[in-house]
Amino acid sequence: MSCSRRTLLKNTVKGAIAGAVPLSALKFLSPTEVKAAIGDAKVRWGFLVDTTKCVGCGFCVKACKKENEVPYDAPVTRTWVERYVITKDKKAHIDSPMGGRDGFTSRQIKDDGEPPENIPPEEITKAFFVPKLCNQCENPVCVQVCPVGATYQTPDGVVLVDRTWCIGCGYCIMACPYGVRFFHPKYHTAEKCTFCYHRITKGLKTACVDACPFGARRIGNLKDPNDPVTKAILSERVAVLKDEYGTKPQVFYIGLDYDVR
């Protein structure tokens, strides 16, 4: 078989084109992308709430609602503040009107469906505030139960919802033991605290952290041993909410009490 120069060149070009097509499907990944894809991210977002510093001003709730476009007057919220008043009869009086958005300016306890309750100051043994937000669990039930995979955990540990894919079945809302999820009044999809993912991934703090005048809320990278939040979690006595569900919450609390729900 003879092969002219013309045929050789022709076949070479053909071969190059044929080879280029499947090769173009391959993609070069940067080392960071590879690490993120296999779950070896250098970042794991965590939160530290110092309840001894919280005064119940509600600035965090206000800031969150505005930052994340949750309708201001709707009774649902991504973060909220609960007030606990423990009396001498060991009873816990708990309230969180409008999620504590407007601050706790009155001594009256406003339980749902009950007339405001006046507690004489001499009856009170202790009283404190507990801010709540999504725990960005290590083992999130909400992600497990989503039938379409519209809610997922990012490599840096934050649980997010895809508003374009959520069917609105409410299974995740039912599955969350902390009651942090709700249906967004405008988008009608599952909604939750994202640790302000759009901010923290750009090096900013969350809206609630920025809004807190007393430093009761802090966010940090739990994988960085030199992060002040990580240091505080490692060196102080901290607790998490409802660890009996095995969800491994990543929001840590200083000064948590037996009565906290």
Next chain:
Amino acid sequence: MTELYAVHGLAWTTKELFVYPNEFIYWSIQIVLYPYMTGLVAGAFVLSSLYHVFGQKDLRDLARFSLVFSLALLPVALLPLLLHLQHPFRGMNVLFTPHFTSAISAFGIVFSTYGIIVLSEIWFVYRKFFVEQTIALKGAKGFGDSFKRGIYHILLLGAYNISDEAVAKDKKAVKLLAAIGIPVACFLHGYAGFIFGSVKANALWMSPLMPVIFIMSAVVSGIALCMITYIVIMEWKRFKAILAKGMGDESVTVIKGLEVDRMTKAAKYLLIFLVAAISLELLDVIFRGYTAMKSWDILRSVMYGKDFFNIFILQYGFGNLIPLILLLLPRITIRRLSVALVLILFGVFMMRWNVVIGGQAFSLSFDGFMHYHMPIIPHSLETFKEGLGGALVVAVSPFIIYWGINKIVPSLNFK
């Protein structure tokens, strides 16, 4: 702003004491109806399988009816889920991207498998009839008849052979499909129990007994529905016989005798499943009380306080105890049996209600309560869907769908 954007659940939820701000009754009447309807679907199918698989000849007429009726019920089991979704048009996403760690994701697959089985079984049962119809309607003048003939032509998919051999093959296929269908039907509603039983955040739902309880009560409701339908059909036959031949005719007594005989036999099976369902449910309650975990305080106040009437009077009393006594008393009559069957159907509905609504009657804080007020008069699409209107749509639609399907595949006076 709240007027513009409605918060889901706000319209029908009232809260008491301390409830987390985001908690509402998110799963309402439609989710009560969903396991109830799937139970009935499978019940109807299981009954038709009794004839096709086990050759219960006396069920021949009823078998065709219940097979076609289970097809009519099938989309209605889907309807509550679609009505409940905040984005019903995205319901297909469950099939596009099923997320298999979720109990709901299997729904699309189990449901469509079951749908394919029912549809192909009906096709094999009716294929000979379709061919006969295309021949009988040949040269028909009217639009209706030629349209009908066209539909039969399309449905036949080119299979016009009605030799004895071919028909025997059809029967074999029907038997096989019916046999596969029974476990699939049981799985379809057993796993509805898993959807609830696996929610660890909910103290009332979380129990490994939940799927078994759901299967038992669904079999109970399925058998009860089929029995009551059978009674209605037989009474109708007897009534026609009385009209045609008079009260004293032999055929009237024969029909009556057959009816009583078969119903007493069926009632025994019903009784077994009813006792199993009640035992499991009571075991669940007793176990919760005995172990008295952290959640027991709030569960007790819901079960023995807030929902006492719904649970112990309506569900256990009227739905279980009274029918149990009615079925156990000697010399059962059709009238007494009918009362018992209606009460059983009601009792199973109340059981679904007490699981779904009762499971949301207390807050995750274990320190407050929520109450569901079913919207009666709707003032928005949402209050219609998740209220009495939506419930009635779901309750009525199987009969409308059955009426439509029955025009193509007649199942009541099929020769």
